[in-house]
Amino acid sequence: MSLTGKKGVDLSSLNGNVDIEKIKNAGYDFAMLRCGYGSDYQNQDDTQFENNVRKCEAAGVPWGAYLYSYALCTEDAKSEVRHVLRLLKGKRPTLPVAIDMEDDGYKAQRGAWNFDNVNNVCKIFVNEVRAAGYYPMIYTGLEEINNYISSEVLNSCDLWFAQWWKVPQYDGSNMGMWQYGGETNYLDSPTIPGVGVVDQDKCYKDYPTIIKNGGYNGWKKSDKVLDSTGYGYKDKGTGVLALKELLLLARRLGITNQGMDENGTFGDGTLIAVNQVLKKGGYDQNGIAGDNFIKYLTKLIKEKL
Secondary structure (H helix, E strand, O other): OOOOOOEEEEEOHHHOOOOHHHHHHOOOOOEEEEEEEOOOOHHHEOOOHHHHHHHHHHHOOOEEEEEEOOOOOHHHHHHHHHHHHHHHOOOOOOOOEEEEOOOOOHHHHOOOOOHHHHHHHHHHHHHHHHHOOOOEEEEEEHHHHHHOOOHHHHOOOEEEEEOOOOOOOOOOOOEEEEEEEOOOEOOOOOEEOOOEEOEEEEEOOOHHHHHHHHOOOOOOOOOOOOOOOOEOOOOEOHHHHHHHHHHHHHHHOOOOOOOOOOOOEOOHHHHHHHHHHHHHOOOOOOOOEOHHHHHHHHHHHHHHO
8 A cells, every 4th residue: 555645643652651553543554653862861761652653563563663862962963863773773664764853942942943054954864874775754844844944964874853833835856744633623624533632744755665675674675676766746847747748658559548748747647647657567666656667667659650
């Protein structure tokens, strides 16, 4: 099952000893789990992390991890990376590994809630987590995007965007998840029966497929991936429009059966059609249409003409 368009939750020890099966049965298909907060001290590990990982894996719920950052400087940031890597040792999450970059007063009171430090901490986390073989992500909100994080750093990885509203006020192609509600929730009830108030999220990318096929997070890279980069879900532009025209031609020739709007947005119909073409060739259905995909689709079309 693809996670694209699916709902999930994020959990920490603040939620207590939750029942993952109840969350799953309520229609939430993935979980982002807090592994800890701050520097690499055992007393700053999330006390429910190991328990939540076990319960997610037992219930077949894909999970990822995040760490709440308190870093005031470069050494703190490096210690936070060590913290995450220690807690992930021996585990294979199928969702990203994120840094939670926000301020509850701690960094501001110590003079570290500023553009330079926030960017430095995010850059260290993303680069070092990626270098260790994991799929990095930044969790943050609109204020941070507008005032504290450069576009270079923001676009260096996928974004987990936090905004409790009816629609996300961010439409970048790197938005992989949207946290749309917590105590305030305009789309769903903030409470899951038998669980309590839970932060809720929507996923825009099929992370288990991307991560497994790409060889991230301890998984062995698949040799059946046609493209690991290219056009993907929510991308926009003339290149996407050209791709969709090829896919619509493929449909008319009987190569696929999926229709779509003739515009420059990579939406649900495009995703289904791309994966139909990939399945036809025996490739992993990761929803990515890159150079190799275009060549393969063109070959299929020429064979029909």
